[in-house]
Amino acid sequence: MGATCAAGGRAQRVERERSVETGRVVVVMGVSGTGKTTVGELLAADLGVPYAEADAFHSPANVAKMASGTPLDDEDRWPWLDAIGAWAAERGGRGGVVSCSALKRVYRDRLRAAAPGLVFVHLHGTREVISARQSAREGHFMPSSLIDSQFATLEALEADEVGVLVDVAPGPESVAREAAAALRKL
Ligand SMILES: Nc1ncnc2c1ncn2[C@@H]1O[C@H](COP(=O)(O)OP(=O)(O)OP(=O)(O)O)[C@@H](O)[C@H]1O
């Protein structure tokens, strides 16, 4: 009887810890081709929360602009960021993982304003690694020619931003494991 109660208490504690952990909304950020979709899906499965794909929030005009080889500007990105922020706000307290390049600090500020408590996983890789992966990828609208503008626009997480930096050199499962472990230590 006592043992059953103790086991029940442990189960409740584990459940509570898990819900605290998964109640956070995680934004997987970084330049195009860094693995946001691949790693984000694995991370969401590991945390047991839904995954949302940033590209699904783009307007057709934004997609057409990128596909034609022109980088998006701030005005193009605000409505897209607001749509992602709305998804994150809706998931607040229940948890979720969403990909979003979130290249500039002001973009992350916008997301945090919509959904306070967001945490970021910055997937970081060298230009060579990312460029090779992006070029090998098939069936995606994003042209490799935009890689320079992506790196030029990227502003790394600052000291006061809650998040972790993860190297994408290893395979996707390792990167997702590393991200999950780093998030647990936040
Ligand atoms: N850690 C990894 N190791 C090896 N290949 C990877 C890794 N992560 C992603 N890839 C591969 O690199 C390519 C780009 O990954 P993915 O589409 O997930 O990037 P992304 O950041 O979501 O890109 P975008 O922002 O352009 O949508 C894919 O072909 C994917 O299979």
Ligand SMILES: O=C(O)[C@H](O)[C@@H](O)[C@H](O)[C@H](O)CO
């Ligand atoms: O901020 C941006 O420049 C864009 O959002 C891109 O990053 C794309 O969404 C994506 O990376 C391509 O799939």
